[in-house]
Amino acid sequence: MTDHSHPEPSLQAAFLRHTATLAPAQRVPGDDDSAVYRTLLESTKAIPWKIDWATMAFSYIGPQIEALLGWAPSTWITVNDWAERMHPDDREAVVNFCVAQSKAGTDHEADYRALTRDGGYVWLRDVVHVVRNDKGDVEALIGFMFDISERKRTEEKLAQLQRELEHLSFHDSLTGAGNRRKFDDVIERAWSAAIESGGALSLIMVDIDFFKSYNDYYGHLQGDECLKQVARVLAQAAGPDYFLGRFGGEEFVLVLPGADADAAIKIAERCRALIADEAIAHIRSPHQQRVTASFGVGTIAPTSRADRTAFINLVDAQLYHAKENGRNRIAAVDRAGMQGEGFKAHSR
Missing domain, CATH: 3.30.450.20 (PAS domain)
Structure with a gap:
């Protein structure tokens, strides 16, 4: 969005x-x-x-x-x-x-x-x-x-300053993506809208692989450039209808209102492919010495009884699963998982 x-x-x-x-x-x-x-x-x-x-x-x-x-x-x-x-x-x-x-x-x-x-x-x-x-x-x-x-x-100058302050308060100054405060606002509104409409809501969490090693080798200034480049690619892959935020550090999040599970997986695959196409050198990465990313994906049709925080935690757990299983991959919550023990565990 x-x-x-x-x-x-x-x-x-x-x-x-x-x-x-x-x-x-x-x-x-x-x-x-x-x-x-x-x-x-x-x-x-x-x-x-x-x-x-x-x-x-x-x-x-x-x-x-x-x-x-x-x-x-x-x-x-x-x-x-x-x-x-x-x-x-x-x-x-x-x-x-x-x-x-x-x-x-x-x-x-x-x-x-x-x-x-x-x-x-x-x-x-x-x-x-x-x-x-x-x-x-x-x-x-x-x-x-x-x-x-x-x-x-x-008055116009003051209004412009106010708009700039509002933009800064809701956006990451480095990448231009929404910040955590903006994500909290967007996911809350998207969740409420999905409950009202009965539609799907998907979430993609992204983590740049071996980013600490990248920073250690190339330096923090080059690390900042890498973050900006990845953010630009993610925004391009998601398109104008979805929200991109920087969740923290080298982690990003995409909020996809109305996107079902298949659509969310396709967007995650497009993100991964476009990052690969950028061919950002990363000499310490085992994946062809290029910058790659791992993805956690989840989809839900929330109800009034569903727990938003538990859903976010479950998608974050999928991201962790992708990183634990070799990185540069996508891990998604299957449909059974939304009602299974994994979801219940994160609902506690």
Whole structure:
């Protein structure tokens, strides 16, 4: 099972409904044309605007909009211009939210990506005040647009750091395979899913043969390279639908949800063959002086009475059996073994 806990998610449009009004309705941008008032509005980084509710036309937008987005104030005719100059992934949700809040007479704000004239995008926060007449009907919308691009870049960096930390907490830093913590999570979820579906669950445990001798002869740096190479081969053999983890040291584990016994054996055989094809030199190995691996394989259709830890121990025992009987081989729990004395012994 491919691990998708890293990607990635990009920043999305966001909304906030205000429980209290933002400003009194008596004084709105555009109502006062005094030079002082207009200068104050147009000297800020915030971009003021006003829309007539009856016509849905802009009656005013600050000249700062052109410096930020490249669109002259004269090109902002109606709300359609506002909606069309929005990232397509944000448009529907933002427009629907703002229209609904405006109809309800509720002040609100929305974060979204606005299209620049040269084809780029700038993150804006639009803060909206709904102006109502004496009868309580919506008369106009006034607001300010704020450039929040720097804030969003900071949020994205923090989100990326969080994803990296989460990845590190669940992955082996050397091989990139899942770590023991991730394995515990994956096997628990796979076990529960198999109980619910009544399907099979297979486990393959892998141990690199004579790895201590390899490290002693070639050194730990070369040993690390060997571990990375074997992990890559195992991931290739298992494919994207199954989980590969480093169980500890030179031992790896594959969790195969839905794979029956025959499929699990075939995957183990493919792993063994691909490791052989790598032809990693190991002068102290009796198997053609190449790096090889031993495999323990088990399959179960777990029930609520089955013991997950006992199953893992039984597969680990098969790995030990393969190593005790010459290494570079596969030992599998037969179907009788799942109900036999061996399983019961590991269930204690």
